[in-house]
Amino acid sequence: MNHILVVDDEADIRATLQAILAEEGYAVTTASTAAEAVALVRDVIYDAVLLDIWLPDRDGLEALEEIRKADPAAGPEVVVISGHASIETAVRATKLGAFDFLEKPLTLERTLIVVKNAIETRRLRLENHEFQRQVFARGTVTGESVPVKALRQQIRLMAPTNGRVLIYGESGTGKELIARTIHSESLRKDHVFVELNCAAIPEDFIEAELFGSRRGSAQGDKRGTFERAHGGTLFLDEVGDMSLKTQAKVLRALDEQEFTPVGAAHPVRVDVRVIAATNKNLEEEIAKGNFREDFFYRLNVIPFSVPPLRERKEDIPLLAREMIREFGRQYGRQRVEISDEALSALQQYHWPGNVRELKNIVERMLILNPQVTRLERKHLPVLVYRSTGARGAEFPSLQSAREAYERDYILRKLDECHGNVSRAAEVLGLERSHLYRKMKALGITARDAQA
Numbered sequence: 001m002n003h004i005l006v007v008d009d010e011a012d013i014r015a016t017l018q019a020i021l022a023e024e025g026y027a028v029t030t031a032s033t034a035a036e037a038v039a040l041v042r043d044v045i046y047d048a049v050l051l052d053i054w055l056p057d058r059d060g061l062e063a064l065e066e067i068r069k070a071d072p073a074a075g076p077e078v079v080v081i082s083g084h085a086s087i088e089t090a091v092r093a094t095k096l097g098a099f100d101f102l103e104k105p106l107t108l109e110r111t112l113i114v115v116k117n118a119i120e121t122r123r124l125r126l127e128n129h130e131f132q133r134q135v136f137a138r139g140t141v142t143g144e145s146v147p148v149k150a151l152r153q154q155i156r157l158m159a160p161t162n163g164r165v166l167i168y169g170e171s172g173t174g175k176e177l178i179a180r181t182i183h184s185e186s187l188r189k190d191h192v193f194v195e196l197n198c199a200a201i202p203e204d205f206i207e208a209e210l211f212g213s214r215r216g217s218a219q220g221d222k223r224g225t226f227e228r229a230h231g232g233t234l235f236l237d238e239v240g241d242m243s244l245k246t247q248a249k250v251l252r253a254l255d256e257q258e259f260t261p262v263g264a265a266h267p268v269r270v271d272v273r274v275i276a277a278t279n280k281n282l283e284e285e286i287a288k289g290n291f292r293e294d295f296f297y298r299l300n301v302i303p304f305s306v307p308p309l310r311e312r313k314e315d316i317p318l319l320a321r322e323m324i325r326e327f328g329r330q331y332g333r334q335r336v337e338i339s340d341e342a343l344s345a346l347q348q349y350h351w352p353g354n355v356r357e358l359k360n361i362v363e364r365m366l367i368l369n370p371q372v373t374r375l376e377r378k379h380l381p382v383l384v385y386r387s388t389g390a391r392g393a394e395f396p397s398l399q400s401a402r403e404a405y406e407r408d409y410i411l412r413k414l415d416e417c418h419g420n421v422s423r424a425a426e427v428l429g430l431e432r433s434h435l436y437r438k439m440k441a442l443g444i445t446a447r448d449a450q451a
Helices: 011-023 034-043 060-070 087-095 108-137 146-158 175-184 203-211 244-256 282-288 293-299 313-331 340-348 354-368 382-387 398-416 421-428 432-441 446-450
Strands: 003-007 027-031 048-052 077-082 100-103 165-168 193-197 233-237 273-278 302-305
Touching: 003 011, 003 034, 011 027, 011 108, 027 034, 034 048, 034 060, 048 060, 048 108, 060 077, 060 087, 077 087, 077 108, 087 100, 100 108, 146 175, 146 302, 165 175, 175 193, 175 233, 175 273, 203 244, 244 293, 282 293, 313 340, 313 354, 354 398, 382 398, 398 421, 398 432, 421 432
Parallel strands: 003 027, 003 048, 048 077, 077 100, 165 273, 165 302, 193 233, 233 273
Antiparallel strands: none
């Protein structure tokens, strides 16, 4: 339900507009002063504001400027209303970001049309913002191995449908890329793709992340991922880590395409295609009582299985060169190449972290060798080098070899913990402060941890 704020010092006008807009299905809040309006906009999500110019405490145009500056990307569209209109005032209001200008006495038809257009404009603005956030992540599934060719064929067959998809695969195999590729080849490709990592959100907050919250709730006023994904695709990553309580609520939302945000009085209807992914065996989780069987069957309409990198090693040269080009553009190193010997070593490695680990290693090689135009086997991280049969890598001393191994081992654990230093410290059996000191001593930056 769209939410509108009416700001006018005349009680009769506030009451009339509230009654008319409520009858059209809008949620309406009213305010009589500029200060009250600005405070409300800071605390509550509104789609549109009807703002009178003449207010008792300050100029309405000053309030307009403050409202527009508060959140230019996601803030409401503001329609200025006045009984003392002039061309100069209308021009000034437009320059300050007003969507439109209404003269008093207001006409019902004109007011409703302007409100409807303002709400649609904000919706398109938010959608465009989502597109801008995700445009860098668009991609295709790279590889010529049999498993990858089969995967691409399966995507082509089912992407144009609205069937729910459940993607299986080890951590780092590229499940998100598969989900994005499905979306980009679907009938929803002109709408947004919104993702949520279910394992990364604390249980106390995941319901608000999924369904949003309204003023008065502990989480404040926000749009959830279901609402943001309206018309497009919602990707639920690591769905196997979702609690049974949350599974029940998502199941209901899938069945009804409707949900009630935390703290809200009215439900929100959406049109969303859900793609889920997991690195767990959900049938085993069902047997253990950790996953709902009915939720599993709702999600598992079209199952996908993404092969680990060790089962498609012939794709590693293609992937590595593609990643070198990508990072080369980012770091201004477009002419960097990689030797056949280095590629052969990469193909011999067992890749427990899959494609994500390969990507991290390629980026690390470029960062640590800023003057190199050709990456050789000796530039590989020590763990990769050691696992492929190399001995006596070119280290000036035993201490430097030990530090290189330790650095690479810590980076591996950070990769496995998705950059979460606290979790990595726990896995390594260290205090978090000790790990931070160790990272600093070994030259591991926050960027390396998140790579």
